[in-house]
Amino acid sequence: MVRPVAKQLWHFNLEGFERLPAEGPAILAPNHISFLDSAFLMLHVPRNISFVGKAEYMDSWKTKYFFPMMGMIPIDRGGGEKSQAALDTAERVLRRGELFGIFPEGTRSRDGYLYKGRTGAARLALKVGCPIFPVGVIGTREIQPPDAKLPKLRKECTIRIGRPINVARYASRGMQEHLLLRQITDELMFEIRELTGQEYRNVYAGKTAETEPTVAAKVATVSDADARELTSAGAGD
Template sequence: MSSEQSMDSEHTSEPATPHHAGFKYAVGRMIATPLARAIYRPRIEGRENVPMTGAVILASNHLSFIDSMAIPVAAPRPVHFLAKSSYFEGTGFKGAVSREFFTSVGAIPVRRGAGQAALDALDQQRQLLEEGLAVALYPEGTRSTDGRLYRGRTGVAFLALQTGAPVVPVGLIGTDRVMPVGAKMPSLSERISVRFGKPLDLSKHGAANSGRARRLATDEIMAAIHALSEQELAGVYNEPPAATPIDKIRQALPHERR
């Protein structure tokens, strides 16, 4: 099957939008998806690998702000992702536009951070999966600014092992050229590729409460993403520079990145 085969030629019977998605998302998907396809003409491979019903995690590399738009546009079913709560809390006309846009593309607000904030985000994602929805997550944790693929954090594997949801690896190519870090508007002269791999059943690695199982499952996810994205491997975690001596010690010590 050609990588540029029309997306409308397969999975033509898209499932109904889940109740959780709401009217705004249904309308937004109906308008934004064909518009984005017409403008960017994305090359899409492996849509048949995405289960059309039930909980599923789309685990992707992360190169650009528009990744969270590219995946829902390319996927054959509604996909949800977590977005910074600040996108939903602005005031005035600009705040209203931001709020309506992110709601319409399936974003769900979350307060990002470490500790309890990170646990709350995992819990929100677990609830979405328990509703039988598809969620998009980035095991690297944050965008790659140099184009390399960084080590995966174990949160995605934890959710998969905890909920039993299959993981579909996703390789995004070219989104960093369409909208590089720092750019205010996407380029219209570049094309992107979205590759969906075969679903991964990670249950063979063990239970979610096993650190070894989470690490092995994460490594399997990242190997599948790497095969699709063909990025250079960084071999380290994508972490911001340590701001304090305590942060330097924390990053140097062996601990599980979630």
């Protein structure tokens, strides 16, 4: 019921959705530029998909029931047992053979840049043995900019599903876990950048440190010697 209404309110361009498996577990990892990103993706993926969302989103009576109904899993970003419980739930979703969505940047980009990815998606994929699909979302920031109360209508949104990242090819490299997670995550962020055309900032979203260019295209084949240099880019998430 929601999808036909959304199509009347906005124009959607969908690319690469045929890449998604008809069955079996997979992680979808989009960039995050608007409150609408997960909702728009969930509307168009032909399978049920669960998403991690900030626990604060459940504070409002309007969202307390709507988000869980859509498959949103609240996560307490303060850490501790509540955060771990959300990750455990995500693992159970994947082990049931379902789709799971997670924003690798960890939070919305308020300025439209693509920020350094956190390693949660890579950790889950390695643990469960499933692929990660990079997802590029374009246009949602114009539909609902940061701090806007209501979305603008009749705007265009493009959602692109990229080629899957097979984490199994990393697992056989015998690398230390933090380097392994960093390599997978850097490849993921590069693929997202290719899908969106965003400028990349080599710092975590919300940080004010100096920024660096994106990791090279061949990050997936970085040698162990080169990989050691990546530790200075925040490998210990």
